[in-house]
Amino acid sequence: MNSIENTSTCEISAKSNLLIRLSVPSNTIQAKNLRVDTYASFWIQREMLFDQIRTNSYRRAILDQVKQGDVVVDFGAGTGILSMFAAKAGAKKVYALEITDMADVAVEMIKRNKLDHIITVIKQDGSTVQLPEKADVLVSEWMGGLGVDENFVPPLLATRNNVLKPNGIMIPATAKGYAALADDPSLTTILSFWYSKPYDLDLDMMGEFHGNTVLNARHSVLPDQLLSKEEELYELIMKSANKIDADFSFSGESRIIKDGSLSCIAAWFQCDMGNQTVLSNAPDKPATHWGRTSFPIYPPIPVSAGQIVRWTLSSSGVDLMKAIQSWSIRVPMPDGSVVERKFSGTQTPVHSSLFH
Amino acid sequence: MNSIENTSTCEISAKSNLLIRLSVPSNTIQAKNLRVDTYASFWIQREMLFDQIRTNSYRRAILDQVKQGDVVVDFGAGTGILSMFAAKAGAKKVYALEITDMADVAVEMIKRNKLDHIITVIKQDGSTVQLPEKADVLVSEWMGGLGVDENFVPPLLATRNNVLKPNGIMIPATAKGYAALADDPSLTTILSFWYSKPYDLDLDMMGEFHGNTVLNARHSVLPDQLLSKEEELYELIMKSANKIDADFSFSGESRIIKDGSLSCIAAWFQCDMGNQTVLSNAPDKPATHWGRTSFPIYPPIPVSAGQIVRWTLSSSGVDLMKAIQSWSIRVPMPDGSVVERKFSGTQTPVHSSLFH
Numbered sequence: 001m002n003s004i005e006n007t008s009t010c011e012i013s014a015k016s017n018l019l020i021r022l023s024v025p026s027n028t029i030q031a032k033n034l035r036v037d038t039y040a041s042f043w044i045q046r047e048m049l050f051d052q053i054r055t056n057s058y059r060r061a062i063l064d065q066v067k068q069g070d071v072v073v074d075f076g077a078g079t080g081i082l083s084m085f086a087a088k089a090g091a092k093k094v095y096a097l098e099i100t101d102m103a104d105v106a107v108e109m110i111k112r113n114k115l116d117h118i119i120t121v122i123k124q125d126g127s128t129v130q131l132p133e134k135a136d137v138l139v140s141e142w143m144g145g146l147g148v149d150e151n152f153v154p155p156l157l158a159t160r161n162n163v164l165k166p167n168g169i170m171i172p173a174t175a176k177g178y179a180a181l182a183d184d185p186s187l188t189t190i191l192s193f194w195y196s197k198p199y200d201l202d203l204d205m206m207g208e209f210h211g212n213t214v215l216n217a218r219h220s221v222l223p224d225q226l227l228s229k230e231e232e233l234y235e236l237i238m239k240s241a242n243k244i245d246a247d248f249s250f251s252g253e254s255r256i257i258k259d260g261s262l263s264c265i266a267a268w269f270q271c272d273m274g275n276q277t278v279l280s281n282a283p284d285k286p287a288t289h290w291g292r293t294s295f296p297i298y299p300p301i302p303v304s305a306g307q308i309v310r311w312t313l314s315s316s317g318v319d320l321m322k323a324i325q326s327w328s329i330r331v332p333m334p335d336g337s338v339v340e341r342k343f344s345g346t347q348t349p350v351h352s353s354l355f356h
Numbered sequence: 357m358n359s360i361e362n363t364s365t366c367e368i369s370a371k372s373n374l375l376i377r378l379s380v381p382s383n384t385i386q387a388k389n390l391r392v393d394t395y396a397s398f399w400i401q402r403e404m405l406f407d408q409i410r411t412n413s414y415r416r417a418i419l420d421q422v423k424q425g426d427v428v429v430d431f432g433a434g435t436g437i438l439s440m441f442a443a444k445a446g447a448k449k450v451y452a453l454e455i456t457d458m459a460d461v462a463v464e465m466i467k468r469n470k471l472d473h474i475i476t477v478i479k480q481d482g483s484t485v486q487l488p489e490k491a492d493v494l495v496s497e498w499m500g501g502l503g504v505d506e507n508f509v510p511p512l513l514a515t516r517n518n519v520l521k522p523n524g525i526m527i528p529a530t531a532k533g534y535a536a537l538a539d540d541p542s543l544t545t546i547l548s549f550w551y552s553k554p555y556d557l558d559l560d561m562m563g564e565f566h567g568n569t570v571l572n573a574r575h576s577v578l579p580d581q582l583l584s585k586e587e588e589l590y591e592l593i594m595k596s597a598n599k600i601d602a603d604f605s606f607s608g609e610s611r612i613i614k615d616g617s618l619s620c621i622a623a624w625f626q627c628d629m630g631n632q633t634v635l636s637n638a639p640d641k642p643a644t645h646w647g648r649t650s651f652p653i654y655p656p657i658p659v660s661a662g663q664i665v666r667w668t669l670s671s672s673g674v675d676l677m678k679a680i681q682s683w684s685i686r687v688p689m690p691d692g693s694v695v696e697r698k699f700s701g702t703q704t705p706v707h708s709s710l711f712h
Contacts, residue, residue, distance in 0.1 A: 042565050049562060050549065059555055084557055105561065112558050193406065199415055201440055202468050205461065206405060209398050 045079050045102065051289040054141070054279065058082055061171050061273035062139060063089045071133050073097065073163045075126050075140035075156055080106035080119065082139050087118040093133070094119040097126045097159070126159030138164045139171040145216040145281060145293040146233075147177045147269030149325065151317035153236065153246035160238070170238035172271035172279065177233035177248065179267040179313055180226045181303075183260035184294060187215070191298045211298040214325050214345045216291040221266040223284045227303060228254035233267065233313060247323075249314035256307040263300035265313060265327055267293045295327045301339050303331060401435050401458065407645040410497070410635065414438055417527050417629035418495060419445045427489050429453065431482050431496035431515045432508070436462035436475065438495050443474040449489070450475040453482045453515070482515030494520045495527040501572040501637060501649040502589075503533045503625030505681065507673035509592065509602035516594070526594035528627035528635065533589035533604065535623040535669055536582045537659075539616035540650060543571070547654045567654040570681050570701045572647040577622040579640045583659060584610035589623065589669060603679075605670035612663040619656035621669060621683055623649045651683045657695050659687060 049055060062082065066072055066089035074083040077096035083106070086094045096119055098106055103123045110119045122129060138160055144150035160170065194207030234248035256262075270280040281290040295313065303309065310330040317323045325345035332338050405411060418438065422428055422445035430439040433452035439462070442450045452475055454462055459479045466475045478485060494516055500506035516526065550563030590604035612618075625646075626636040637646040651669065659665065666686040673679045681701035688694050 042562070046562060046566060049554075049559065050546075052554070055555060079562075081555070081557070085555070088556065109559075109561055112561065190406075198405075198408070199411060199437070199441070200444070201437070203405065203465075205465055205468065206398070206402060206435075210402060 042105075045105075047289045048141070049079065049081060053286055053288050054290075055081065057273055057277060057279040058139070058141060058171070059085050060277060061275045062086050062137075064275040065089075065169055065171060066091050066137050068092075070136040071095075072137045072139060073126070073131070073135040073159070075138060075159045076142060076152070077106055077121065078102055078141075080110045080121065082141065083119045083121075084110060084113055084115055086137065086139060087115040091118060091137075095129075095131055095135070095163075096121045097124065097129060099123055099125060125155075127155060127162055129159075129162065131163055134165045135163050135168055136165055137169045137171060143175065143269055143271065143290070144323075145269075145290045146214070146267050146315065146325075147175045147271075148234065148236070148246050148248065148317070149214070149315055149323045150321045151246065151319065151323045152321070153241070154243045154317060155320065156238075157241060157243055157246070169274065171274055173238055173274040174272040175236045175238065176270045177235075177267065178230045178270065178282065179233055179250070179265050179295075180230040181228040181254055181256070181262055181309060181311070182221050182225050182264050182266040182294070183227055183262065183300070184221050184225055184264050184266070185261070187294055187296060188261065188263045188298065188300050191296060207298070211296045212343050212345055213296070215294045215296065220287070221264065221283050221292045221294060225260075226266065226283065227256050227258060227260045227262060228309070229257065247314075247316050249312070251310075251312045253308050253310045256303045256305055256309060259304050260302075261300040262303045262309070262329070262331065263297055265295040265297065265311065265329075267295060267313070295325070295343065295345065297329055297341060297343075301329070301331050301341075304334070307332065398461075401461075403645045404497070405435065405437060409642055409644050410646075411437065413629055413633060413635040414495070414497060414527070415441050416633060417631050418442050418493075420631040421445075421525055421527060422447050422493050424448075426492040427451075428493045428495060429482070429487070429491040429515070429519045431494060431512055432498060433462055433477065434458055434497075436466050436477065438497065439475045439477075440466060440469055440471055442493065442495060443471040447474060447493075451485075451487055451491070451519075452477045453480065453485060455479055455481060481511075483511060483518055485515075485518065487519055490521040491519050491524055492521055493525045493527060499531065499625055499627065499646070500679075501625075501646045502570070502623050502671065502681075503531045503627075504590065504592070504602050504604065504673070505570070505671055505679045506677045507602065507675065507679045508677065509597070510599045510673060511676065512594075513597060513599055513602070525630065527630055529594055529630040530628040531592045531594065532626050533591075533623065534586045534626065534638065535589055535606070535621050535651075536586040537584040537610055537612070537618055537665060537667070538577050538581050538620050538622040538650070539583055539618065539656070540577050540581055540620050540622070541617070543650055543652060544617065544619045544654065544656050547652060563654070567652045568699050568701055569652070571650045571652065576643070577620065577639050577648045577650060581616075582622065582639065583612050583614060583616050583618060584665070585613065603670075603672050605668070607666075607668040609664050609666045612659045612661055612665060615660050616658075617656040618659045618665070618685070618687065619653055621651040621653065621667065621685075623651060623669070651681070651699065651701065653685055653697060653699075657685070657687050657697075660690070663688065 062085040066086050068090035069092045072086040072091045072094045074096045077098040083094045083096040106121045110116050142152035194203050233250040268282040313327045315323045315325045328342040330340050418441040422442050424446035426447045428442040428447045428450045430452045433454040439450045439452040459477050462477045466472050498508035550559050589606040624638040669683045671679045671681045684698040686696050
């Protein structure tokens, strides 16, 4: 037995004898808040802060676009890192909105950086919070492995409508989702384990679950494993997007560019940070904490260059941090028959690298 | 943002149109059950079942020791894998105790393996469940990265007292904890990041948290990184152990065997499976899903061969799946001064590999 750390209780005992104890109320927890409370874990914050590609992309974007005297709102501030970048960029006032207990850490972190005269941490819902002034810039890091899959876009847009000046800036400015057909032999190897009668038992159930799950995995999909050109799944222009845009449904057809074994749809996001740089977890980009996103196709389907494959991929927001994905594939075979498969995915888990 | 999957809701949509929906009650969740409910996640079960060293060790031990006609109890049965091994070994009756909703999966898994005439899944507390007969064998996989650190020993022993025949067999038969002083440069590199004023900010708080946390990490401690001989932290003989034994406090002194940089206490467990084989996550053993356990010493302390280091390591069970650890170190330096450090750890998180 070995558990993923899923408590939101932690404490830090600092050199300075500071003791910060973070915990959710001990009697009852609403199931909905349970998901958000994930971000009240130091481990998640650590992964995000340690991700220097992610964090430096935001830092550059904020230093470039926040002007002297700006008012800035940071939606889902976590430890307050983006708020501190905004303060360092010259903002006269930053409102750091963080509804989990991580807000207590942000307060201390900001104080230690002597930025508490600029940044105010507010533990309230961004869509209803009443701020004394409108913001010039709204900054937020809300992306899942596929961009929209943590379903943080609807509350972000509600916050935008509530707090941002009409001519205000959103960082990131746009988000796009992409996908391509791919051949990932390591994924096939792992999935086939469940159907191999391991331990002389029928463990097909595990395979069915695993094969119907979106994987943010470390067994990377690399550029030379792509079997088709990429397709754009969605585009969100953060200034004008509305709630409906947070869901998407892509349906199209792709030409196979080389012989291979179609074992997944590889998907990723790309955000325009507003300073001519992008932040992305695409197969050809350096590794980030988002990993690579795969929608498994199991058993894999042999395909040949020139074949046309019809496929769909859709994501539907259900609850905060939760979206349900489904994907399907239709491959005409050389003998005239057609292979069709449908998958219905659970929400994206992370750290699904297994231990090898 | 990218969250660790911490919901206990999942569903599998199978080829056979079977739909199993696992979810905790949607209105309120007791904080205590929240921890146990981790095991109602397919992802944890998948990691454990995919760990072939772990699972085959149990399989061999059960096939070897469960006799034709035995009554077997499986405490914390999860997907029912150990129960199924017991049934295949010839047990006439297996009681699979599983208090999370994973019990529903176990029922279906056992049915698909046509073992439901032998195995009964019971969703009750092992310490109070009333079974129609006493067990010849009690099997359970309850170990954390340090053995006792998930604090599952007290409920296991209460279950033993309730269900096992006086001459019954426990699998595993014994559990021992070990530790040695070690030099893990990769750990130091990661920890020093937090104190490097990254992003031009003071992120010391993250370092304080990280350095005071027991790490079950993939940045392995290898045998040649050990700076001292191993010491035995505790020994549990499962047949005779009592609840107090589940906590331990080790205090001793070790001779440094080679020059190096003392950056952690490496710790591991070793279980006697009762068939002359052991199951362990020791540095010299093949990788398991437990990873390697490190108690960080940061900043690292330079040490030389022949030096005597006094150190302590203790673990105290708090709640189910939760233990608090503390460790300290006392190193006499060549100039006559003494370096002393104390650390107080949070419970062990897993998947703390970061993304590199």
